[in-house]
Amino acid sequence: MVPFSFAGQEWRWVAGRKGGGQALFWPAENALLVADLHLEKASAYARTGQFLPPYDSRETLGRVAAALRQTGARRVFCLGDNFHDAEGPARLEPHAAGMLAALTRATDWVWITGNHDPVLAPAGTWGGMVTEALAVGGVALRHQASAATAAPELSGHYHPKLRVRVRGRQIARPCAVRSERQLVLPAFGALTGGMDAADPAILAALQPARAIDAVLAAGDRLVEYPLWRG
Template sequence: MPLLSQPAPKPERPRRKPDLRALPPMAIAGDSVEMRLGDTLVSALPDGALWITDSKTLIVSDLHLEKGSSFALRGQMLPPYDTHAALLKLTDLMLRLQPDIIVSLGDSFHDKGGPNRMDARDRELLRLLMSRCDWVWVEGNHDGRAPETLGGAFHDVLHVGSLVLRHHPTDAAAPGEIAGHLHPCAKVSGRGRSVRRRCFATDGARLVMPAFGAFTGGLNVCDDAFANIFPEGATALVLGKDRVLPAPNERLLSD
């Protein structure tokens, strides 16, 4: 009878995670978290954008604009408001921070046809944003060089002071790399439940940005894909409802 209780082997223990000593230095400042990447002070904002105070540079990553219409094209009529939602969020940041430079760190559009599918209202809003500061597109894997047609500067890698900005994180990169692409999410448990949210992932030397787009899903920071970038494990700066909350590595769960 296969249904009966069977003898059990010794239970496995979950793997230990690095302890708190490995935490990078950071400070909670209002709704944001401030930390140093190399010698540059950066702020992780609750909207999922990164702010470099010295150079008044605002970085957002993985906007995935026109993801809704990309799916509609294939017969899944997702709401057509994702581009507008992302641009409004960006407008809000621009009005608050008055940046000199905005960097869109790759995968600005969900696909290469995205810029052509934008409706007039969103196109106008984007044009307005781009006219207020220096606008830099960084090349992504979804959209390639497609955003170039919209104006602004175009780079595959951008250097801002000692920081290196590129879409795809490199394995064992030098300190100071800021990348996107992976859409990090953190799962934190407690009080008999778990919460999964977008997050920044950082070890104090490098940083991976959360996705900014309205429909962009995420990859758990415990996934192997992050192991090569953060060999010592990463701290998650989790996007809460209206502030950024750091979660140490040992509080993070895999999916």
């Protein structure tokens, strides 16, 4: 895990297995934060004739389980777009459903709804609490960054990736995007893709700001890459 400071608190970045996105561990709350799982994305695409390997939910939930083992977290905050669409929970195959039920039983699990799952209602089926937004330890948790927030804020939605050219090759890695008071987490799901961290839509979502940086863990060190300066 790689130490990281934000909003006057200490955090830890946790790399996803098999090159997946990064989760954020919050020691003060003993909590794991993940964004944009997009469970059952492959089955959603299959309904329109676009066939992808159908095991994305298993892989994503396996990443969450591995991060929980690594951190020992007892709480999980999912920052929206938990399923790829409103019918995703009904399509979850039995093995993945069992994995999810075990995770929600073992932790204090909170589902924050996103634009892909605005009426997600897993409580009673998978367990956990469902809410549109939440304030924990002086930090606002929601799916999409809000310029109106006065408190420090964690969100998801944009799936940011840092794209840089190294020795003639372009390399893209999931990253967070940070301003002084806002932090956009990378997508954690197995089939989530990504938006350039310097995309104007992301930079606009984190205004007003004096500085905006891409942040990611690389091995045992923190990489910070400037994206915008006011």
